[in-house]
Structure formats: structure tokens, C-alpha cells
Amino acid sequence: MKKNKSNRSxxxxxxxxxxxxFIQFCWWSFLIYDLNLEVHELQLKLDISNKIEFERALKANIWMILGEGTVFLTLLFLGFYQVKKAFQREVALAEQQRNFLLSVTHELNSPLASVKLYLQTLLSRKIDEEKQRQILSNALSENERLHKLVDNVLIATRLDNSTFSLYFETIDWSEFVKQTITNNPKSKNRLTTLNIEHNIVAPIDKTALGSIINNLVENAIKYTPEEKEIICSLSQNKDEILLQVIDQGQGIPENEKANIFKKFYRVGSEETRKSKGTGLGLYIVHFLVKSLNGTITVKNNLPNGTIFSVTFPKGSLQNHHS
Structure with a gap:
């Protein structure tokens, strides 16, 4: 509550x-109008023969005051509207950045604390080989999670600074998508179904495609209950390659679909939000898809969940490669 008051001050x-x-304008307009009336009355007393001309001059002055006043008020309220909009945008951005910092702090601290605990366990206790392997595997998973977070932050920074370059090479998309999803630590213990068409070969930037896949899959995992299925599909036709990630989570409200690809955007406040994340994943996906001249759409997966569809035009990929 205090934060909202300080933002509104x-x-x-x-x-x-x-x-x-506005009040000063009204007051000075009244004074000028009143002054014109006094001048008009004085002129009439001094020279009654020119009454018609004086009245015409008075009307001209009144219309001048009304015209200039209307222009001034219009500019005043337009300026007020633009400043208010700019202020509201800055407040919203500051709130998103605050949420981002809170989230990153938690996301960095959590894997570091876990790895520290695993290492302390190995040092302080005599543990059989099987348990050691399990602890080391868990530590590696936390390290991979930390690595992906840092990767996302670095990619987002490079995108903002226009220093992210694409390097195209011809690859087997079918195998690459399968390996990327299979090797993602977060998907190993989840019910993930792969519907991948074989022998899809085309040029692409592997780093960009890998980031798109991982962020979409991790977004689906984040919002889907553990017992629910996540479907990842890859297919092609004559002109396009289609990548889809389908979850059975809580879905996205219609009024928020337009905002989910904005940087730092996450629903609600970071103190009350249960799901982990930084608000960078879908922003990076959207930016990379656009850089590859692709399109991304989001729609409801009835009865529950969301379908993210990414379309890559083959002709555009070939042009990039050449």
C-alpha cells in the first residue's frame, strides 16, 4: 500500500x-474579456458615432480569446494525457523490473543453496556409491538450471543491445528437437509425448532454435500439474515447419495473451506468485522467432491448457542461409 502511494505522489x-x-488560464481569460468590455464602453463614451465599428472589434477580440483559449486548453489536455500515459508506463515497467529482480534473486539463490547442501552432505557423511551418484546428479541438475537462467539473462541483454547474431547451418530438425527436449533436465521426470515427423532438414541457428524449444517446454512444465501430459510436436508441409508445445495447465486469460511476450511480464506480484520464473523466457522466444522471420501464436487447449505454435517459413530460412 505504501509503495502504491509513493508511486502516485x-x-x-x-x-x-x-x-x-487551468484555473490561472480561466482567471486571465476572464480578466482579458472584462478588460475588452471596459475598453469598449470607454470607446463608446468617447466616440458614439463609431459604435458599430467598436462592437465589431469587440466581437473580434472575444472570438480571438475563445479561439486561442480553445487551442491552449486542447494542447494542455493533450500534454496532460501523454504525460499521464508515460508515467503509467514507467510505473508498470518499474514494477516489472522489481518483480524480475526479486525473481532472479530467488532463482539464483535456490540452485546455489541446493548445490551447497549436496556438497556439504558428501563431505560430512559416509554415503554409499549409489547415493553419491544420486546426489551428484541432483547437483548437476541444479547447476544446469542455474546455467539456463544465466543464459536467458545474457541472451535478453544481447537482444536489447542488438548484439545477438544468427549463424545458420543445415541440420536435421527432427533429431535436434528430440535431443533438446530429452536432454532438458526439467523434462526428464515429466510425462512428455514427442510427436516428431522424421527427416525434417533445413537451415537454422541451433542456439536460437534450442532456446525457443527449451523456453517453451519449461514454460509448459512450469504451469502443468505433474500428472498431466505435455505434447511437443514437429511437422512440415511444402512451405513451412511447424513446432508446437501443448500443455494442460491453467491456461492464459484472454486479456493477458497480448502481454505474455513482453519483457519481465508475469501475472501478479512476485511475492504472491507460486510458479518460478523471470519473465524473460517467452520474451526471448518471441524475439528469436521474429528474428527468424517466423510467427508464434497462442491459443487455448480445451478443456485446460495452452497451445504455443511456432511457424518457420522454409523460403525465409533458405534465404538466411544463402
């Missing part, structure tokens, strides 16, 4: 300033 001061300018 500059806007309240701006409202007061705009109100003050």
Missing part, C-alpha cells in the same frame, strides 16, 4: 499543477 503533484494552470 508525482502524479498527484502533476494533477495539482495542471489544475493550477
Amino acid at each position: 508525482p502524479l498527484i503533484l502533476f494533477y495539482i499543477l495542471v489544475g493550477y494552470v
